[in-house]
Amino acid sequence: TKQKLWGGRFTGKTDPLMHAFNQSLKYDQRMHDADIRGSIAYAKALTLVGILTKEEEVKITEGLLTVGEEWKAGTFKPEADDEDIHTANERRLSELIGPLGGKLHTGRSRNDQVATDMRLWLLDEVADIESGLKGLIRVMVERADNERDILMPGYTHLQRGQPIRWSHLLLSHAFSFRNDLERLQQLIPRVSVLPLGSGALAGNPFGVDREFLARELGFASVAENSMWGVGDRDFIVEFLMWSSLTMTHMSRLAEDLIIYSTAEFGFVTLSDAYSTGSSIMPQKKNPDSLELLRGKSGRIFGNMAGFMMTLKGLPSTYNKDLQEDKEPLFDAVDHTSASLKIAEGVIATMEVHGDKMRAALTMDVLATDLADYLVRKGIPFRETHHISGRAVALAESRKCQLDNLTLEDYQGLHEKFSEDVLQVFDFEASVERRTAIGGPSRKTLERQISVLRAALAK
Ligand code: ARG
Numbered sequence: 462t463k464q465k466l467w468g469g470r471f472t473g474k475t476d477p478l479m480h481a482f483n484q485s486l487k488y489d490q491r492m493h494d495a496d497i498r499g500s501i502a503y504a505k506a507l508t509l510v511g512i513l514t515k516e517e518e519v520k521i522t523e524g525l526l527t528v529g530e531e532w533k534a535g536t537f538k539p540e541a542d543d544e545d546i547h548t549a550n551e552r553r554l555s556e557l558i559g560p561l562g563g564k565l566h567t568g569r570s571r572n573d574q575v576a577t578d579m580r581l582w583l584l585d586e587v588a589d590i591e592s593g594l595k596g597l598i599r600v601m602v603e604r605a606d607n608e609r610d611i612l613m614p615g616y617t618h619l620q621r622g623q624p625i626r627w628s629h630l631l632l633s634h635a636f637s638f639r640n641d642l643e644r645l646q647q648l649i650p651r652v653s654v655l656p657l658g659s660g661a662l663a664g665n666p667f668g669v670d671r672e673f674l675a676r677e678l679g680f681a682s683v684a685e686n687s688m689w690g691v692g693d694r695d696f697i698v699e700f701l702m703w704s705s706l707t708m709t710h711m712s713r714l715a716e717d718l719i720i721y722s723t724a725e726f727g728f729v730t731l732s733d734a735y736s737t738g739s740s741i742m743p744q745k746k747n748p749d750s751l752e753l754l755r756g757k758s759g760r761i762f763g764n765m766a767g768f769m770m771t772l773k774g775l776p777s778t779y780n781k782d783l784q785e786d787k788e789p790l791f792d793a794v795d796h797t798s799a800s801l802k803i804a805e806g807v808i809a810t811m812e813v814h815g816d817k818m819r820a821a822l823t824m825d826v827l828a829t830d831l832a833d834y835l836v837r838k839g840i841p842f843r844e845t846h847h848i849s850g851r852a853v854a855l856a857e858s859r860k861c862q863l864d865n866l867t868l869e870d871y872q873g874l875h876e877k878f879s880e881d882v883l884q885v886f887d888f889e890a891s892v893e894r895r896t897a898i899g900g901p902s903r904k905t906l907e908r909q910i911s912v913l914r915a916a917l918a919k
Contacts, residue, residue, distance in 0.1 A: 613818035659690035764789035
């Protein structure tokens with residue numbers, strides 16, 4: 462049997478269970494491309510300091526490209542002793558080009574190699590996720606732009622509160638995602654730090670040019686401390702925190718739409734493309750897409766909390782515990798990026814029932830406006846709040862709406878009520894009065910849309 466990469470000092474065999482326990486190739490093979498790119502850059506750096514001749518570098522590079530092609534074509538054949546993607550690629554390289562393959566790892570450790578691969582891999586994924594997030598925000602903005610005529614009740618405590626535009630609600634979620642977009646963009650420079658050239662822990666003894674390596678691989682900066690370079694996984698925690706918060710927003714958006722899609726509300730209907738049926742109740746159309754979006758948030762938090770538990774208490778530099786960074790990160794990337802695409806599809810294709818939203822507007826949601834009416838006549842708000850509350854109680858006792866009370870009824874509550882009180886009972890007018898920045902009026906909605914469009918352009 463072949464020798465293990467680190468087999469020199471060993472005489473005994475690895476326990477078979479331990480062998481499987483230790484092996485990460487099953488899941489870390491998805492970094493094959495990052496691993497090959499890192500190695501090609503490292504071969505160049507070795508050439509620059511005279512460890513490899515140009516000819517050797519070319520042979521190694523061609524070999525690495527072939528290994529990479531094999532992964533892409535699905536023809537790479539893992540061997541039982543391939544512990545992880547790094548050993549698998551090196552083993553295959555040496556099969557292809559002979560003992561020269563053994564020069565590539567000069568001054569390098571899997572410790573700086575794996576940290577480099579993870580960062581390279583994540584940078585690609587983050588770019589993808591950024592465009593997924595923008596796609597979601599974009600459909601929300603488009604809908605909000607097209608559906609600004611639709612009025613609905615805005616809720617607090619899930620009780621009808623004040624009239625708003627449907628677009629205003631939709632954009633409230635879009636603003637959460639806008640902040641997620643900003644945060645994602647802000648974490649990129651902290652991912653884009655090159656560990657390669659840190660060696661096992663104590664740096665590189667052959668003087669490789671790490672700034673050259675960073676440029677070759679597209680990193681924004683170089684890890685300034687080799688021990689930190691190999692031991693740091695904060696960039697993974699930060700991404701896990703980012704995805705946890707983003708999925709919290711996703712979950713709250715999903716919850717609103719789940720409630721609005723019930724027959725009792727009837728505000729939205731999900732398209733068939735994002736719904737599923739019941740195996741027993743033929744009439745059912747369930748919002749499974751939204752429930753999964755809400756549900757996925759739990760597993761993402763779990764990835765974050767779990768990996769932080771792994772990190773706390775680790776001694777400096779590399780410890781094998783760090784191999785446990787991969788599955789939570791991969792899982793968070795996969796499920797967050799799928800969630801963004803599903804959410805975009807749900808929002809783009811759902812039907813919005815403006816008539817139902819409008820019908821849910823009862824006059825009581827104008828009770829605040831009624832209080833404001835008296836405020837405009839000089840009465841302190843604390844008093845007008847009380848008077849409006851008595852009007853609500855009176856209407857309730859008569860089983861009628863606020864606009865069914867007579868002028869005499871109102872004047873009985875306060876002498877400052879006059880004919881023009883009727884103008885209060887207009888939902889559109891209520892919304893249009895809210896022209897302060899952040900409000901649901903047409904003008905301020907316009908402003909929200911342009912702020913979001915500007916964020917999408919960044
Ligand atoms: N598969 C390992 C990981 O993912 C690579 C680094 C191994 N380094 C070591 N010294 N054992 O963390």
